[in-house]
Amino acid sequence: MRSAVITFPGSNCDRDMAVAVEQVCGGEVHRVWHGDAALPEGLDFIALPGGFSYGDYLRSGAMAARSPIMRAVIEAANRGVKVLGVCNGFQVLTEAGLLPGALMRNAGIRFVCREVKLTVENNTSAFTHRYLKGQTITIPVAHHDGNFFADDATLDRLEGEGRVAFRYAEEVNGSARNIAGVLNEGGNVLGMMPHPERFIEAAQGGIDGRALFEGVTKALLSA
Amino acid sequence: MKVRVYVSLKNGVLDPQGRAIHHAIEGLGFSGVSDVRAGRLIELEVDETVSDAALEEMAQKLLANLVIENYRIERV
Numbered sequence: 207m208r209s210a211v212i213t214f215p216g217s218n219c220d221r222d223m224a225v226a227v228e229q230v231c232g233g234e235v236h237r238v239w240h241g242d243a244a245l246p247e248g249l250d251f252i253a254l255p256g257g258f259s260y261g262d263y264l265r266s267g268a269m270a271a272r273s274p275i276m277r278a279v280i281e282a283a284n285r286g287v288k289v290l291g292v293c294n295g296f297q298v299l300t301e302a303g304l305l306p307g308a309l310m311r312n313a314g315i316r317f318v319c320r321e322v323k324l325t326v327e328n329n330t331s332a333f334t335h336r337y338l339k340g341q342t343i344t345i346p347v348a349h350h351d352g353n354f355f356a357d358d359a360t361l362d363r364l365e366g367e368g369r370v371a372f373r374y375a376e377e378v379n380g381s382a383r384n385i386a387g388v389l390n391e392g393g394n395v396l397g398m399m400p401h402p403e404r405f406i407e408a409a410q411g412g413i414d415g416r417a418l419f420e421g422v423t424k425a426l427l428s429a
Numbered sequence: 430m431k432v433r434v435y436v437s438l439k440n441g442v443l444d445p446q447g448r449a450i451h452h453a454i455e456g457l458g459f460s461g462v463s464d465v466r467a468g469r470l471i472e473l474e475v476d477e478t479v480s481d482a483a484l485e486e487m488a489q490k491l492l493a494n495l496v497i498e499n500y501r502i503e504r505v
Contacts, residue, residue, distance in 0.1 A: 264491070264492070265494055268491065268494070272490075272491060300496075301494065306496075307496060308494055308496040308497045310442070310443070310445075310497060311445045311446055312445065313443065313445050314445070315445050315446070315449050353443075353445070355442060355443075355496070355497055356496065380443065380445070
C-alpha cells in the first residue's frame with residue numbers, strides 16, 4: 207500500500223496523520239508538500255490533514271484548495287484513489303469541489319476541542335466498513351469552522367444515497383442534520399471534522415479511529 | 430483601477446458572526462437594530478485590460494464560495 211500525506215503551510219496534524227497511516231495501514235507513507243505539482247506514482251491512499259492552512263485566510267481551506275498539489279489530488283480522486291480529509295482537510299475537500307457543502311463558523315462561535323460521540327451512518331464504504339451501522343464511537347474534534355452547511359436538496363441527496371458517513375450523537379457545532387462526515391458519489395473520498403488519527407492507540411485515550419484506517423487497508427487488499 | 434468585490438452570505442445561511450455582532454451592539458445599549466449580517470470586502474487593483482468576465486471568474490473560483498455566499502463586483 208502506498209500512501210501520501212499532504213502538508214500545506216499551516217497544517218499541524220500532518221505528522222499525526224502520517225504516524226497513524228504508518229502504524230495502522232503500513233506500507234510506504236510519502237510526505238508531500240503543497241507546492242509540489244505531482245504526487246508520487248501509484249498511490250492508493252491520500253490523506254489531507256487537519257490544521258489551519260494559510261491561517262484560514264479568506265475561508266478555511268480556500269487557499270489550500272487552489273494549491274498546485276490539489277490539481278493532482280483532484281485528478282487522483284477522480285481516478286478512484288481513496289482520499290481522506292480530516293478537519294482542515296475536510297474544509298479543503300469541500301473548497302476543492304470534491305465534496306458538497308461548506309464548513310462554516312461553529313454556531314456557538316467558540317472553538318470546540320473535546321471528545322465527541324458519533325453515530326456510524328454508513329458502514330459500506332472503504333473507510334467505514336469496519337464499523338457497525340448505528341454504532342456509537344468516540345473521536346476527538348478540534349475546530350472553529352465545523353458547522354456543515356448544504357442546501358436541503360443536497361442534504362436529502364446525501365442522505366438518500368447513504369453518503370452521510372458519520373453523524374454527531376450530540377450537539378457540537380450546529381451542523382446541518384448533525385452531519386460530521388460525508389462521502390463523495392463514488393465513495394472513495396471521505397471528509398470528516400473529527401480526528402480519527404488522534405484515537406488509534408489506548409495511550410491517546412481511545413482507539414475508535416483505528417478501524418477507519420484498518421478499513422482502508424482491507425478495502426485495498428480485497429480490491 | 431480599483432475594483433471592489435463584496436462577498437455576503439446567502440439568505441437563509443445562518444451567520445453566527447453577524448449574530449454575535451448584533452448581541453454586542455445591543456450590549457452597547459443601541460436599540461432598533463433588527464438583524465446583522467457580516468460580509469467581506471475585497472479590493473483589487475487591476476489594469477484596465479482586465480475584463481468583467483475575468484473578474485467574474487476570480488469571484489466564482491476563489492473570492493466567494495457559491496455554496497454559501499453571493500458576490501457583487503463594482504469598478505470604482
